[in-house]
Amino acid sequence: MKSTGITGNCPINFTLETLGNRWALLIVRDIAFYGKRTYGEFLRSEEGITTSMLADRLLVLEKQGMIIKKRSNTDRRKEIYTLDRRGYTLVPLLLELSRWGMYENGLADLNPAWVEQLQTNHDALVQLIYETLDEGGSVFRGERSVVEKLGIQIYSNK
Amino acid sequence: MKSTGITGNCPINFTLETLGNRWALLIVRDIAFYGKRTYGEFLRSEEGITTSMLADRLLVLEKQGMIIKKRSNTDRRKEIYTLDRRGYTLVPLLLELSRWGMYENGLADLNPAWVEQLQTNHDALVQLIYETLDEGGSVFRGERSVVEKLGIQIYSNK
DNA sequence: CCGGATCCGTTTCGATACTG
DNA sequence: CAGTATCGAAACGGATCCGG
Numbered sequence A, B: 001m002k003s004t005g006i007t008g009n010c011p012i013n014f015t016l017e018t019l020g021n022r023w024a025l026l027i028v029r030d031i032a033f034y035g036k037r038t039y040g041e042f043l044r045s046e047e048g049i050t051t052s053m054l055a056d057r058l059l060v061l062e063k064q065g066m067i068i069k070k071r072s073n074t075d076r077r078k079e080i081y082t083l084d085r086r087g088y089t090l091v092p093l094l095l096e097l098s099r100w101g102m103y104e105n106g107l108a109d110l111n112p113a114w115v116e117q118l119q120t121n122h123d124a125l126v127q128l129i130y131e132t133l134d135e136g137g138s139v140f141r142g143e144r145s146v147v148e149k150l151g152i153q154i155y156s157n158k
Numbered sequence C: 001c002c003g004g005a006t007c008c009g010t011t012t013c014g015a016t017a018c019t020g
Numbered sequence D: 001c002a003g004t005a006t007c008g009a010a011a012c013g014g015a016t017c018c019g020g
Helices: A011-019 A022-034 A039-043 A051-063 A091-105 A112-120 A122-135 A146-150 B011-019 B022-034 B039-043 B051-063 B091-105 B112-120 B122-135 B146-150
Strands: A067-071 A079-083 B067-071 B079-083
Touching (some): A011 B022, A022 A079, A022 A091, A022 A146, A051 A067, A091 A112, A091 B011, B022 B067, B022 B079, B039 B051, B051 B067
Antiparallel strands (some): B067 B079
C-alpha cells in the first residue's frame, strides 16, 4: 500500500485531507459551474482568493489530477484550466455542499427551480451537468457554463 | 439580512466557511456513524485531534446548533454530546464525502455491500441512518451505532 | 480518572509589492 | 496576464497543568 501522508483510513477523512482547504473546492466550483478557466477569472471570484494561495492551489490541484493546465491556442498569453478526471467526480459533492448551504441559509431567497431539481431529481441533475461539461470540453472561450445551460440562476455571482 | 461574517453568498462557500475545518465534520461523523458521545471518545479517534482543538470545536459546534451538550444521568462526571438539528442534516453530506473518498481510494478493499448501498440506493440509506439515529436518541450508553445497525463495516476504525 | 484550559513553537494563511 | 517573494497575523499541534 502506497503512503499518502494521510492519517487514518476513514474515507471521509481521506476526502477532507485530500481537498486540503476550501479554496480547492471553490476553484473546482468556478470551473464546473461558472465556466471560469483562467487565473484572472479565479482571482476575481467574490470570495477573494489571494494570488499566492491561488497559485499554490492550482499547482496542487493539477498534481492531484483534479484540473488540467494548458496554454490557450487563441491567446498564447493565457493559461487555460479545465477539469481533469478527479475534479469531474467532485460534482456530486459540490451539489451536496450547495444543498446544505441553501437549506441552512433558508430557501426563501433562492431559486425554487434549482432547489426543486436538487431535492427531487438529484441524479438527473448530475447527469445534466456532466453532459454540459462534456459538450464544453474544449478549452476555447464562448461555450456556456452549466449555470447558463440550466437556464436558472443557482446563486448570484458576478 | 443578518450578517454572518461570511464572505460571498454562494451556498457552497457558506457551507465551507460554516464548517470551518475538517475536525468539525469528523466530530459529527463520530457521533452520527460511530455512536461516540464523550470528549474522551472523540479524543481517541484515529485521526488524533488535540485537546485544545477538540474543546474549541465542541464549543463552536454547540453554538452553531450542530450538537447538544448534556451531563450524563448515570455518570455525573461525563458530558454527553448528541446531534442537534443542524448536525443531523449533515448526514447526506458525510455520505457524499465518504463516497468520494472510497471512489478515489479504489473500491477493491472496501465493503461491497456498503458501496452498493451508497451508489444505487442513496435515499434509502439516508432514511435508514435517520431511523437509526432517531431510535438511539437517548443519551445513555448501550444503543448501537449506525455502523453496527447496518450490519456492515463502513471502514475499519477502532 | 474525566473534561477541559493554558502556554508556546511551528505551520499555514492573507495582504501586498514586485517580476517575466 | 500569470504568477513570485516577503512578511505579519492567525490557526494549528503538542505538551502540560488544573479543577471536580
